[in-house]
Amino acid sequence: MTITISVALLGASIAYANIHQGRAVNAALPPQSVLVDPKSFAVLPDDFSYRTDSFNQHFNPTNSQDFPTFQVFNGAFLDIIGSSPSISEIASNSSFAFAHEAPVYIAETDEVFFASNDGGPLGMSDINHNNAFFKLNLTEAEQMLSSGGSQTVNVPITQIPLPDSIQMTNGATGPSNGNLILANSGRGTIPSTIALVNSKPPHNATVILNNYFGRQFNSLNDVKVHPTSGNLFFTDTIYGFLNRFRDTPLLPGQVYRFDMDTSAVRVVADNIDKPNGIAFTADGKTAYIADTGASGGKPTEPGTVYAFDVDPTTETFLNRRILAYIDAGVPDGLQVDVNGNVYTACADGVQVFAADGTLLGKFFLDISSANMVFAGPGRMVILAETKVFLAKIAPTTKGVVS
Numbered sequence: 165m166t167i168t169i170s171v172a173l174l175g176a177s178i179a180y181a182n183i184h185q186g187r188a189v190n191a192a193l194p195p196q197s198v199l200v201d202p203k204s205f206a207v208l209p210d211d212f213s214y215r216t217d218s219f220n221q222h223f224n225p226t227n228s229q230d231f232p233t234f235q236v237f238n239g240a241f242l243d244i245i246g247s248s249p250s251i252s253e254i255a256s257n258s259s260f261a262f263a264h265e266a267p268v269y270i271a272e273t274d275e276v277f278f279a280s281n282d283g284g285p286l287g288m289s290d291i292n293h294n295n296a297f298f299k300l301n302l303t304e305a306e307q308m309l310s311s312g313g314s315q316t317v318n319v320p321i322t323q324i325p326l327p328d329s330i331q332m333t334n335g336a337t338g339p340s341n342g343n344l345i346l347a348n349s350g351r352g353t354i355p356s357t358i359a360l361v362n363s364k365p366p367h368n369a370t371v372i373l374n375n376y377f378g379r380q381f382n383s384l385n386d387v388k389v390h391p392t393s394g395n396l397f398f399t400d401t402i403y404g405f406l407n408r409f410r411d412t413p414l415l416p417g418q419v420y421r422f423d424m425d426t427s428a429v430r431v432v433a434d435n436i437d438k439p440n441g442i443a444f445t446a447d448g449k450t451a452y453i454a455d456t457g458a459s460g461g462k463p464t465e466p467g468t469v470y471a472f473d474v475d476p477t478t479e480t481f482l483n484r485r486i487l488a489y490i491d492a493g494v495p496d497g498l499q500v501d502v503n504g505n506v507y508t509a510c511a512d513g514v515q516v517f518a519a520d521g522t523l524l525g526k527f528f529l530d531i532s533s534a535n536m537v538f539a540g541p542g543r544m545v546i547l548a549e550t551k552v553f554l555a556k557i558a559p560t561t562k563g564v565v566s
């Protein structure tokens with residue numbers, strides 16, 4: 165169950181001017197959006213019901229009851245969402261968490277690929293059952309939305325058959341030379357793998373890595389390609405064990421680099437509790453890693469996005485610092501836009517931070533998202549377990565594809 169904690173927002177229009185930081189403000193807030201000025205909730209009233217949990221109790225200080233909503237915490241968010249943003253539900257299945265992670269957008273066919281929940285609630289997968297990999301057609305979704313005049317449609321999804329060597333897909337990126345790149349957790353004794361999958365039918369697949377010098381990874385979580393070197397970077401964490409479909413973990417939670425030419429694999433970052441989402445800035449100089457340490461009811465552990473410098477020679481991750489500690493559950497999937505803003509999926513939807521750590525705004529769903537992907541300029545597909553959302557934002561907002 166989701167409980168939304170609210171406090172009345174005082175002086176919204178005045179606050180709007182405040183957060184616009186000196187820029188001319190005469191435009192109204194765009195549709196489906198609400199202003200959430202940090203000044204309006206810095207001091208909460210005596211009768212405020214404080215949150216005791218950040219996963220199920222979401223912060224909704226304007227008491228808005230319309231979900232999904234764009235919450236504007238800073239004027240710069242208006243440049244990201246543009247003047248006529250919208251978020252629509254394009255697919256749903258209340259009994260199946262079919263849309264969990266591993267989103268990849270293929271522009272050529274206007275399709276989004278994604279994986280169902282691996283080992284978690286409503287995932288219909290466990291140590292005896294693989295999860296499923298799907299695609300949906302965004303052209304079809306857009307046509308259904310415009311013909312029905314509704315903000316909720318249910319586009320059909322198509323399962324992609326994968327070989328038995330690929331089990332419990334949890335992360336993906338691409339396309340890279342026409343292929344999706346999958347990070348698979350493995351299942352039982354079947355190892356974690358990195359695999360290439362043809363983005364076109366017959367969607368044939370090839371495993372390109374399944375061990376670290378003869379040892380199995382714990383359960384690979386997510387993957388990105390470095391934008392300039394082309395090397396592959398992936399995270400390994402213990403969710404396969406926690407979700408009871410993998411054996412006792414035998415390696416630290418780490419980030420690895422895989423050289424696509426030589427197949428050499430090495431560690432580039434450690435000392436992360438549960439390394440999860442990964443993303444690079446367009447220039448490849450900064451890497452972001454999400455630490456989901458607080459998941460599973462551990463509020464004193466990290467729920468934090470870390471920034472690192474990527475060493476230009478070794479590609480080791482250096483100079484770790486905090487980009488943001490998330491106020492809603494933990495940060496899971498990460499994406500970066502071409503202006504360097506960082507998007508993270510978390511317990512209340514998608515939150516957006518500037519490179520300096522400022523919370524700019526939220527795609528506030530009031531339900532949990534584990535990942536999202538840009539689907540061409542001005543579009544983002546958000547996976548929310550039993551639902552998929554399509555957000556339309558400013559056409560100038562574009563994701564880094566890596």
Ligand SMILES: *[C@@H]1O[C@H](CO)[C@@H](O)[C@H](O)[C@H]1NC(C)=O
Nearest residue numbers: 256257258259260261262288
């Ligand atoms: C929801 O998913 C279940 C499990 O795959 C399936 O049996 C059912 O038909 C789906 N429902 C809808 C409405 O698609």
Ligand SMILES: *[C@@H]1O[C@H](CO)[C@@H](O)[C@H](O)[C@H]1NC(C)=O
Nearest residue numbers: 273274275301302303304307
């Ligand atoms: C996606 O849907 C559109 C509209 O129905 C259709 O024209 C197009 O062929 C579909 N794309 C694919 C790859 O099937």
Ligand SMILES: *[C@@H]1O[C@H](CO)[C@@H](O)[C@H](O)[C@H]1NC(C)=O
Nearest residue numbers: 343360361362367368369370
């Ligand atoms: C898919 O099959 C084609 C044709 O055999 C091959 O050229 C391609 O490398 C394969 N792709 C993957 C990802 O296995």
